[in-house]
Amino acid sequence: MLLGTDVTQVEAWRKLQEKLTAASVTDRSALLHRRANDTRSDVVRMIDHAGQGHIGGDFSVTDILTVLFNGVLRIDPNDPQKAGRDRFVLSKGHCAAALYATLASCGYFSPDELLTFMGPLSALNGHPNRNKVPGVETNTGPLGHGLPVAVGQALAAKLAGNGARVFAVMGDGEMQEGSNWEALMTGAHYGLDNLTAVVDRNRLQQGARTEDTSSLDPLDEKLLAFGWELRIIDGHDYEQLAAAFKPSSTGKPVAVIANTTKGKGVSFIEDRVEWHHKVPSTEQVVLALEELA
Amino acid sequence: MSTTTTTPGLYDNRTAFADELIQLARTDDRIVAVCNDSVGSSNLVAFRDEFPDRLINVGIAEQNMVGVGAGLASAGYIPFVCAAGPFLTGRSLEQVKADVAYSQHPVILCGMSPGMAYGELGPTHHSVEDFSWLRALPGLDIVVPADRLQTRQAVQQAVASPRPMYIRVGRHKVPDVSPAGSVLERGHFxxxxxxxxxxxxxxxxxxxxxxxxxxxxxxxxxxxxxxxxxxxxxxxxxxxxxxxxxxxxxxxxxxxxxxxxxxxxxxxxxxxxxxxxxxxxxxxxxxxxxxxxxxxxxxxxxxxxxxxxxxxxxxxxxxx
CATH class of the missing domain: 3.40.50.920 (Rossmann fold)
Incomplete structure (x- = not known):
């Protein structure tokens, strides 16, 4: 493991957790929105510095990550390998920058590391590596890998009877990978009600809209037909996200279709296919940081 | 010159594999088996009967099977992922690369009936590319037991090892060749x-x-x-x-x-x-x-x- 815990940052994260617990619904959403946009600002700076990255998908998944790591996942950034912890798998590994900024905000490692993103010998590779970055549970990058691993982790929690929950986030384009549908069958067959699969449904993939490439719809009917409890939400609404991440109510694994906007948070990046992995210019960086401030 | 003990007869190494796996599983509840509808051909019937909750059959879905094994390993279990060699290594090669070797999840990949054990079924069912494919993956041990004794020792080593491993579990019957009392040593001929x-x-x-x-x-x-x-x-x-x-x-x-x-x-x-x-x-x-x-x-x-x-x-x- 190349990176270690940032104790000061963990303390800051803990204080935020206390605030969130005590806050009203409105205040909680405001706090999470601030946290999410700080993460987006980190991502802008990382991608600006590295000269590469996947800003569109980073921004669509940021609110999902923010809610998971602030009140949902039972984790301890001071003890990343703690037995019986909840697990998170970012199957859409190309959005590593958003994950790194989120993990750093929890204190898994120092936020000072973020600007090493994709630099020579950095722990922060373009796709996450569990042996280098604390908080990463499995190496991802090739699509369609995260959900089967999450199924295995959920099976392990069932066998151990430790009550651990497992969350995996897939891009919607990624649902074109057959391995996801194999894993969906296994999750339903074994009644993995401790498993939540989130689809970041921003409707864009690298080259075009999903529905113009290889149609996913009716995605809801497909997930239901595969035997999962389905929740369809606005993936940028913090209260809806928190509700969607509550445990299964049916004994089935939970699928969440989080309807999102690719590039969410910066007007000129939102919902534009070219921003899959476009890098903002110097002027655009300034504008983006202003919008996110 | 060392003495070679040759027991008369020819043996299917899958029997020694299954026997050893069950024996170890009796005292180590971290051991689980994962397979692709190959309960019979992977010789896991007795394991399933004794440990029904610890035999995970994902159906005919090898990519998922290897990922599930990686998830189990990441959460502290010792998964023996069993499938006919060609499908385990060919269909799931990217999972073996990313989820097992690169992630360093200590999965034991068991290539059953490898080589040309499925003779007349033809090249689709032969596992003769596995060495070539898997040698290119850093951090993955490749073990080829020659007989019953080495098969048992390979299973023991897999349980004790913190690293991922691929084992060829032979079906084509072979004689015993290992000297009595010999020990399979990692990284040694x-x-x-x-x-x-x-x-x-x-x-x-x-x-x-x-x-x-x-x-x-x-x-x-x-x-x-x-x-x-x-x-x-x-x-x-x-x-x-x-x-x-x-x-x-x-x-x-x-x-x-x-x-x-x-x-x-x-x-x-x-x-x-x-x-x-x-x-x-x-x-x-x-x-x-x-x-x-x-x-x-x-x-x-x-x-x-x-x-x-x-x-x-x-x-x-x-x-x-």
Missing amino acids: QTLREGTDVTLIGTGTLVSRAVEAAELLAADGLSVRVLNAAYIAPLDVASIVAAAEETGAIITAEEGNVAGGLGAAVASVVSQLGRDARVPVRILGLTEFAPTGSTDFLLDHFGLTPAHLAAAARDARTNG
């Missing part, structure tokens, strides 16, 4: 016969054939070293260098394609030695998709017999 004129390196089904070839050559008055390459990765470079320095030629034999397999690994070491240490190498294995035939027929067809090994040794010594 096992010396079955000492010699100074030529070295025969076999793996899996080819080990007993190399021993027989040595007898043929000994009848010609040659002093033959026989090495059992039970570990292909990590590679026993020291034994290869010693064979080059101490014997006049090296013959390798494997039930696999010659492109990137055991022989290629040995040749790579030898070719990088100094001029005085280099020796002739002959690589026996498959060079094309197999025609129709039984396993024994195909082993003969591709020249993987004691007579062919002996002929290759004579040729290397005569022609360099």
Whole structure:
């Protein structure tokens, strides 16, 4: 493991957790929105510095990550390998920058590391590596890998009877990978009600809209037909996200279709296919940081 | 010269595999098995009957199967992921790369009925590319037990190892070749016969054939070293260098394609030695998709017999 815990940052994260617990619904959403946009600002700076990255998908998944790591996942950034912890798998590994900024905000490692993103010998590779970055549970990058691993982790929690929950986030384009549908069958067959699969449904993939490439719809009917409890939400609404991440109510694994906007948070990046992995210019960086401030 | 204990008879290594797995699972509840509808062909019926909750059958879905194994390993279990070799390594190669080798989740990948064990079923069902594919993945041990004893020891080592491992679990029946009391050592070839004129390196089904070839050559008055390459990765470079320095030629034999397999690994070491240490190498294995035939027929067809090994040794010594 190349990176270690940032104790000061963990303390800051803990204080935020206390605030969130005590806050009203409105205040909680405001706090999470601030946290999410700080993460987006980190991502802008990382991608600006590295000269590469996947800003569109980073921004669509940021609110999902923010809610998971602030009140949902039972984790301890001071003890990343703690037995019986909840697990998170970012199957859409190309959005590593958003994950790194989120993990750093929890204190898994120092936020000072973020600007090493994709630099020579950095722990922060373009796709996450569990042996280098604390908080990463499995190496991802090739699509369609995260959900089967999450199924295995959920099976392990069932066998151990430790009550651990497992969350995996897939891009919607990624649902074109057959391995996801194999894993969906296994999750339903074994009644993995401790498993939540989130689809970041921003409707864009690298080259075009999903529905113009290889149609996913009716995605809801497909997930239901595969035997999962389905929740369809606005993936940028913090209260809806928190509700969607509550445990299964049916004994089935939970699928969440989080309807999102690719590039969410910066007007000129939102919902534009070219921003899959476009890098903002110097002027655009300034504008983006202003919008996110 | 070490003594080789040969028990009369031929054995399917899957039986030793299943017996050892069940024995260890009785005292270690971290051990689970994952398979792709191959409960029968992976010889897991008895395991399922004794540990029904610890046999996870994901159905005919090999990519998912390897990912599920990685998830189980990441959460502290010791998963033996069992499937016919070609589907385990071919269909799931990217999962083996990313989820197992690169992630370093300590999964035990069990390539059942490898090589040309499925004879007449043809090349789709032969696992003869596994060495080539998996040798390119850093951090993945590749183990090829030659007989029942080594199969049991491989299972024991897999449970104790913190690293991922691929084991070829043979179906084609083979005789016992390991000396009594011998121990399978990670990253080491096992010396079955000492010699100074030529070295025969076999793996899996080819080990007993190399021993027989040595007898043929000994009848010609040659002093033959026989090495059992039970570990292909990590590679026993020291034994290869010693064979080059101490014997006049090296013959390798494997039930696999010659492109990137055991022989290629040995040749790579030898070719990088100094001029005085280099020796002739002959690589026996498959060079094309197999025609129709039984396993024994195909082993003969591709020249993987004691007579062919002996002929290759004579040729290397005569022609360099």
